[in-house]
Amino acid sequence: MLVKIAWRNIWRNKRRSIITISAIVIAVFLAIIMRSMQLGMYDNMIQNIVGSYSGHIQIHSNGYWEEQTIDNAFTYNDSLIEKIEANKDVDHTTKRIQSGCLSSFKDLSKFVFVNGIEPEKEQLMTDWNKRLVEGKLLTLNSNSVNIGKGIAKYYDLKVGDTLIFVGQGYHGMQAVGAFPVCGIIDMKNPNLNNVSVFMSLTTAQDFLSANDLMTHLIINKKEYSDEQDIVSSLGKNLKEEYEMMTWQEMMPEIEQVIKADSAGGLVMIFILYMIITFGIFGTVLMMTQERKYEFGVVVSIGMKKIKLMISMVYETIFLTSIGVLTGVFLSRPLVLYFYNNPLEFPSEQAEVMENQGFENIIPFMSSYDIPITHGFIIFFISLFICIYPIITIYKLNPVKAMKR
DSSP: OHHHHHHHHHTTTHHHHHHHHHHHHHHHHHHHHHHHHHHHHHHHHHIIIIIIIIOSEEEEETTTTTSOOGGGOEEOOHHHHHHHHTSTTEEEEEEEEEEEEEEEETTEEEEEEEEEEOHHHHHHHSOHHHHEEEEOOOOTTOOSEEEEHHHHHHHTOOTTOEEEEEEEOGGGOEEEEEEEEEEEEOOSSHHHHHHEEEEEHHHHHHHTTOTTEESEEEEEEOTTOOHHHHHHHHHTTSOTTEEEEEHHHHOHHHHHHHHHHHHHHHHHHHHHHHHHHHHHHHHHHHHHHHTHHHHHHHHHTTOOHHHHHHHHHHHHHHHHHHHHHHHHHHHHHHHHHHHHSOEEOOHHHHHHHHHTTOOSEEOOOOOTHHHHHHHHHHHHHHHHHTHHHHHHHHTOOHHHHHTO
């Protein structure tokens, strides 16, 4: 009965109720769109720099991060891989070996990082076909190399030219080799483009005299999983000889950029919530003041104040729920559309974004966490506002109320 009364009461003044619902719809709609766009940009930024190269989590031998040399490589371990991939939040793992070398072509030379990779596993992290500028990608047993476009530009290299590498292998062994260039790739980051050389894992291990060794074990998480949860879970099973690091620990500057930008977005959303809070409160205030005479009458004829309070709470919840659900349903198609068809920066800004190492697109995040989070925030705001009519009814003097 109280639910039916509450439902009818909110439509006694249709204009006021529609204005309040519209304000809630706009606030929820804008909050979801803004956060979906922001979080989508952050996710794409992380995917460009982290997911496509460093991985979300790396495992090294203990002490490798402080002294990144080939001598700190560790042996491939089947049981370690099985333990990691058994975690429900882990998507896949891939092995890498990395070492610095001097590269040479004709009368020029340049320092580069030689990366031994598993091409098929790397393809799971990112679509390397989109990064290929010229030539072809590495295969499992390829004896050629892929190079960043910055190296190709420095040497004026073409596909088919041969680069010479001179460096130090495992435990002081000499690492010298000449490898033909089979492909030129764009790492979407100027720094990586200028130093990145990729070989197949077995070729790099042979070149560095480091058979069955790796310097990095890359762990890629499933979408929207949390890196810290994975580290906490896996840390119980890893021996002390390994160190496990998230991308936030390896590249803190990226996390700082995201946090700074996210703070600005949260301020805007806070302003939206302040507006909608006063909007809902204004409606509840008018409803309460206009109906004091009515409250005095129903209390005088025997209605308990507690039931009257519950009825007012229901009215506020109905108004809020209609607004929140409408805002979510209106925003969802737009979010899904821009998730599948990302916005692109204007041509003037596109080059700037690419030079900073980011793709010139603005993809939206389609996670259900965003509408659920903002829907519940509005819902709890409305419950908080219900305190005012509850206090008013509790202090109500029926005689004074009917004299108004």
